Amino acid sequence: MEKLLIATKNKGKVKDFKGLFSRYGIEVYSLLDLEDEIPDVEETGSTFEENAALKAETIAGLFQMPVLADDSGLEVAALDGRPGIYSARYAGEEKSDQANIEKVLQELQEVPDEQRTAQFVCVLALAQPGKDTMFKRGTCKGTIIRNPRGNNGFGYDPVFVPSGYEETMAQLQPEDKNKISHRHHALVQLEAWLKERTK
Numbered sequence: 001m002e003k004l005l006i007a008t009k010n011k012g013k014v015k016d017f018k019g020l021f022s023r024y025g026i027e028v029y030s031l032l033d034l035e036d037e038i039p040d041v042e043e044t045g046s047t048f049e050e051n052a053a054l055k056a057e058t059i060a061g062l063f064q065m066p067v068l069a070d071d072s073g074l075e076v077a078a079l080d081g082r083p084g085i086y087s088a089r090y091a092g093e094e095k096s097d098q099a100n101i102e103k104v105l106q107e108l109q110e111v112p113d114e115q116r117t118a119q120f121v122c123v124l125a126l127a128q129p130g131k132d133t134m135f136k137r138g139t140c141k142g143t144i145i146r147n148p149r150g151n152n153g154f155g156y157d158p159v160f161v162p163s164g165y166e167e168t169m170a171q172l173q174p175e176d177k178n179k180i181s182h183r184h185h186a187l188v189q190l191e192a193w194l195k196e197r198t199k
């Protein structure tokens, strides 16, 4: 396998995955690369796993080939784990990263620095026609700062400082984010499958 389809329309994820998969010599492409418009898969599940499976299995069924999907989000301790699976639509259906960040910062306004812990979660679902879907979960711990910094990355990266770092995820170089991210920690667990496929 030289090419793997990722069932996402998120440009930020695609960029992360292109970097992450280059280690394995695998080229990735996404729903954004297809000529035909693929309707959005409704994320009606109540867990990251359910939503990742919905995306991967729907697209794998459509094209009858292996498909990887990523369902991910930010869990903030002081918000009882919100926005969680609702991270993309936290401030509304238009899915604005900026509005989502503003909403989280607003909700955390009164929360003191030492209680601003959070984690990114990534669940990967690998669907293959005729086989059980495989799931891998990765996390990345950190804190939420009060003023966004940095222009790399996407989503909540400008307000997330990974544990042990001074910079936000959006100030790190893409290759450095890819060494510590939730997406990296999920993907390394798929290594055995990837190696089998690239032999």
Ligand SMILES: O=c1nc[nH]c2c1ncn2[C@H]1C[C@H](O)[C@@H](COP(=O)(O)OP(=O)(O)OP(=O)(O)O)O1
Pocket (backbone or CB within 6 Å): 007, 008, 009, 010, 013, 043, 070, 071, 072, 073, 074, 087, 088, 089, 100, 120, 153, 154, 155, 156, 157, 169, 181, 183
């Ligand atoms: O590395 C990350 N750095 C910052 N923010 C992140 C990251 N990873 C996920 N996130 C946030 C973005 C979005 O608010 C939500 C994912 O939502 P999620 O439904 O999985 O993705 P999506 O709707 O943007 O694209 P799609 O479903 O087509 O893959 O979590």
Ligand SMILES: [Mg+2]
Pocket (backbone or CB within 6 Å): 043, 088
């Ligand atoms: Mg989504």
